[in-house]
Each structure stands twice: as C-alpha cells, then as structure tokens.
Amino acid sequence: MCAGPGAGLDVVRPHYRALREHLGELNLEELRRHKLAADLSFLHQGITFTVYGRDEGIEKIFPHDLVPRVITRKEWDQLEKGLAQRIVALNLFLRDVYHEGKIFKDGVVPREMILSCKHYRRQMIGLNVPKDVYVTVVGTDLIRDRDGSYLVLEDNLRVPSGVSYMLASRQVMKRIFPDVFQTCGVLPIE
16 A cells, blocks of 8 residues: 555555555454455355365465455546457457458468467357357456556456456455445446
C-alpha cells in the first residue's frame, strides 16, 4: 500500500485509503480469524490444487491474500478495453491459423512454429465455430512494471483455472468483508 519504491509505510495511495481504514480497525486476532474463515471456506468448497511432482500428490488450499490489489476506475477502464481487444485478437489469430493462414503467407509467424506446437490441432483446420469464437474464457496474468504500468505476462486459453479461483475469491471476500465492497465501490464481476 505504500506509494512507491523508497516511500515510507505510512504513505498510502489514495485509492487504498478506505481499505486501510477498514483493515486498520481490526486487530491481529481478528485478521487471523478472517484468514482462517477464508481458508476453511476454500477447503469446504474444494477450492484446492494439487502439487504435482511429488509422490504423494499433496492437495493444498488455494493461496489467498486478505489484502486485495486495488485498481482505480481509470486504470480498470483502460485494462478492460485492452483485455477485450486482446480476446478479439486471439480469436482472430486462431481463426486465421485454422482457415486462411494469412499470418504464415505474410511471414509474420513461421508456419512451423505453430504446426509444431503440442496444442495445435489439425482437426480444427477449416472447422467453423459459432460466431468465430474459439476462446470464450481467458485467464490473463497481469504484472506491473517499475513505472506502475500493467503488462501481460501470459494468456491461459486452454483451461484457465485461475478464473475459477478469482470467482471463488470474490465470493469469499464478499462474505468476510461485506462492508468493504460497499465502502470501496468494488465493481461487480459481471
């Protein structure tokens, strides 16, 4: 919540002030109870993931931070437009790859780069999908650079499990901190 690199911990970005005030009213024990309530909610709902690579296949509760990332309305408006544009571009890309192949003919992407991909499906060549929508749900991972600008780390198109975690997290946070959603003007997911 501090203003930036080198800033003191007592400096809070304006869009975090209401959240800080709310969380500041809670003592450490209350925060622990809220965290435990969130963890139990995830466990009871089956919001877990398996740690692969170990013989025992450990099931873990989805990691959840009680302090959400706050995005201003101005930042969100820009992100929303860019992400919507990105989904359209991804669908157009897939349409081209499985139909006209202009991206290959124009030398933008080497044909072998796509054809050798383990997720490329020859069965999709020439297949028309409703409204040319190949991707209906995208899990786009965003990061911030040192200047505070958002960058796309990756797009998860096949099975974006992070989307389900985000939806579950929102439900849990609404139950644990219902007044924060009203006070801070959190936009609905819809």
